[in-house]
Amino acid sequence: MFVQRKDVRATSRIVAGASLPTIQLVVILDTEPIEGVNFEFENNDLAELLIEAGYGTLRVAITDIQVGELRAHVNEQVKEVKSVAKALVAGAGKKRVTSHSASKETDGVPLPRLLANGAIRQTLAQVGQAADRVKVSLEEFLKEEFLDVIKTDDINASRIVPNYFAGRPPFGPGRKKDEFPDAIAIEAIKDFAAAASPDLEIHVISGDGDWFNSLHGRSDLTFHSRVADALQYIRKLENVADALEALLVKKETHLNELISDEFPGLEFSLEDDWNADVADVEVLASNITDVTVIASVNRRATVNFRYEVHFTADVTYTDHEFSVWDSEEGDYGFQSIESAKLETRMRLQGSVQVVISKGMNDLEEVEELSLSPGAISLSFETAEKVTQRHEDTDGPEH
Numbered sequence: 001m002f003v004q005r006k007d008v009r010a011t012s013r014i015v016a017g018a019s020l021p022t023i024q025l026v027v028i029l030d031t032e033p034i035e036g037v038n039f040e041f042e043n044n045d046l047a048e049l050l051i052e053a054g055y056g057t058l059r060v061a062i063t064d065i066q067v068g069e070l071r072a073h074v075n076e077q078v079k080e081v082k083s084v085a086k087a088l089v090a091g092a093g094k095k096r097v098t099s100h101s102a103s104k105e106t107d108g109v110p111l112p113r114l115l116a117n118g119a120i121r122q123t124l125a126q127v128g129q130a131a132d133r134v135k136v137s138l139e140e141f142l143k144e145e146f147l148d149v150i151k152t153d154d155i156n157a158s159r160i161v162p163n164y165f166a167g168r169p170p171f172g173p174g175r176k177k178d179e180f181p182d183a184i185a186i187e188a189i190k191d192f193a194a195a196a197s198p199d200l201e202i203h204v205i206s207g208d209g210d211w212f213n214s215l216h217g218r219s220d221l222t223f224h225s226r227v228a229d230a231l232q233y234i235r236k237l238e239n240v241a242d243a244l245e246a247l248l249v250k251k252e253t254h255l256n257e258l259i260s261d262e263f264p265g266l267e268f269s270l271e272d273d274w275n276a277d278v279a280d281v282e283v284l285a286s287n288i289t290d291v292t293v294i295a296s297v298n299r300r301a302t303v304n305f306r307y308e309v310h311f312t313a314d315v316t317y318t319d320h321e322f323s324v325w326d327s328e329e330g331d332y333g334f335q336s337i338e339s340a341k342l343e344t345r346m347r348l349q350g351s352v353q354v355v356i357s358k359g360m361n362d363l364e365e366v367e368e369l370s371l372s373p374g375a376i377s378l379s380f381e382t383a384e385k386v387t388q389r390h391e392d393t394d395g396p397e398h
Contacts, residue, residue, distance in 0.1 A: 023201055023298045023355065025058035025234070028150070028189055030206030031069045033227050034141075039074060039134050041141055045227040052234055053146040057298055061148040061192075065185040074138050078131040085127045152188040179210060186214045193220040201298070201358075205230050222358070236360065240301055241293040243360040248288045248305065253363050255352065259286045259371060263309055267375040276317035278378065285310040289347065299356045299364070307350060307371075312343045313378060343385035348372055 027049065037044045053060050141147070193202050202221040206212065216223040224230040247253060260283040270276035290306040316339045348371065355365035380386055 023199055023300045025298055026061050026148070026196075026200055026202050027053075027058055027230060028061045028063075028192075028202065028204045028221075029066065030185075030204070030208055030211055031066045031073070032207045033205050034070060035073060036207065039070075039138055041137055045231055048231055049227055049234075050141075050144070050146075052231070053144070056146075058234065059146050059148055060144070061150055063150040063185040063188050064152055065181045065188075067142060067149060069181065070138060070142075074135050078135055081131040082128045150185075150188050150192050152184050154191070155184045155187045182208070182210060186211065189215065189221075190218075193218065196220065203230055203233070237298050240296045240299065240356060240360070241291075243356060244293055244301060244303060244354070245291040247356070247361065247363070248291050248303070255354070255363060255366050255369075256286055256288065258366055258369055259283075259288075259307060259309065259350070262369060262371055263311065266372050268313060269375045269377050270315050270317050271377050271379040271381075273317045276315055278313050278315050280314040281311055282313075283309060283311045284343075299358070300353065301356065302351065302353050304349065304351050306347060308345060308347050310343075310345045312341055314339065314341050315378065338388070340380075341387040342378055342380070342383040343387075344378060344383045346376070348376070 033046055037046050041047055041050060050060065052058055189204060196202055203224060204211070204215055204221055205224045205227055206215075207225050212223060212225065215221065222233070224233075248255060263283050263286070264281035266281075268278035268281065270278060286307055286309045288305050288307045292304045293301050294304055295302040316337065318337060350369065350371040352369045353365075353367040354363050355367075356362070357364045
């Protein structure tokens with residue numbers, strides 16, 4: 001592998017033992033970002049992107065059109081470099097290498113004499129070997145496990161020819177016949193994005209204006225003109241924990257609404273009276289007070305949170321002080337039944353899976369909400385307000 005990777009990130013995105021569905025990032029590359037760094041896959045933004053892919057939180061994709069273009073361009077450049085090196089080794093007649101300060105044609109070093117030097121010849125031979133290594137690096141890149149090739153076999157000419165005659169992107173003035181390969185690739189990318197599952201988030205990187213005009217602004221993908229811009233977004237995802245804490249604690253979100261909706265459906269009990277009946281729970285207000293992200297993959301996260309809920313509940317219970325228990329019968333000989341409305345504030349713990357929006361300012365999805373691990377015990381002592389409803393009595397029950 002030509003891309004060096006760390007076994008463990010300095011800031012882990014996934015806590016050991018945690019498991020959650022992944023929003024998979026797919027980054028589609030044009031040839032331009034690769035050729036723009038002269039097919040170098042180290043010490044540049046492209047290398048950083050490939051390192052991110054090596055962590056497993058994104059995949060890189062390229063169309064088979066771009067694969068063919070890259071190989072053709074590399075072969076052409078390698079051939080040219082070798083041709084120049086071969087011509088130099090063969091000699092250059094009476095030509096001389098001169099400095100800018102040379103005053104006469106005879107100043108300087110004759111090329112034949114310079115090229116006779118063994119070190120120079122060895123260096124020129126290494127130039128050819130270096131050119132071959134570029135081809136090897138490209139092929140290693142194309143074999144990477146994180147790389148997917150988007151096929152263009154199903155793209156029909158009828159989708160492209162109208163754009164050509166109308167001068168629409170990627171075609172322009174003069175109709176630019178040489179853009180037909182890119183037109184096919186662009187249509188394949190459109191199909192890929194349209195067929196993608198909701199768990200795929202697609203990004204395209206190209207500095208080509210025709211690609212920009214064809215793909216920018218689509219709702220099913222995000223377009224970047226530079227690798228650095230895509231990296232900035234990917235690095236931003238590392239701050240999901242901070243964004244979620246700010247979002248959930250400081251801002252009303254859909255999660256707050258769900259807490260209010262789901263809370264009345266939990267199991268309730270009354271302290272010291274297991275037989276009490278709790279009904280008509282109504283949430284007056286709820287807010288999240290603390291957030292801990294226990295697992296995060298891109299924009300999807302599993303969150304433990306603490307929340308405060310202000311609610312009322314009607315309870316029907318046995319007033320033991322005024323009830324008589326018949327030990328021989330194993331039942332009440334006389335039972336005093338009371339009913340009251342309790343108004344209570346509680347701090348509880350819950351968990352949830354969420355998907356945060358691309359802008360990191362809202363929740364896109366809320367899943368697997370859990371508000372309490374067990375029954376919630378109510379108490380007269382901790383209630384803020386108790387309103388007695390009515391009093392009733394029962395005789396012996398048989």
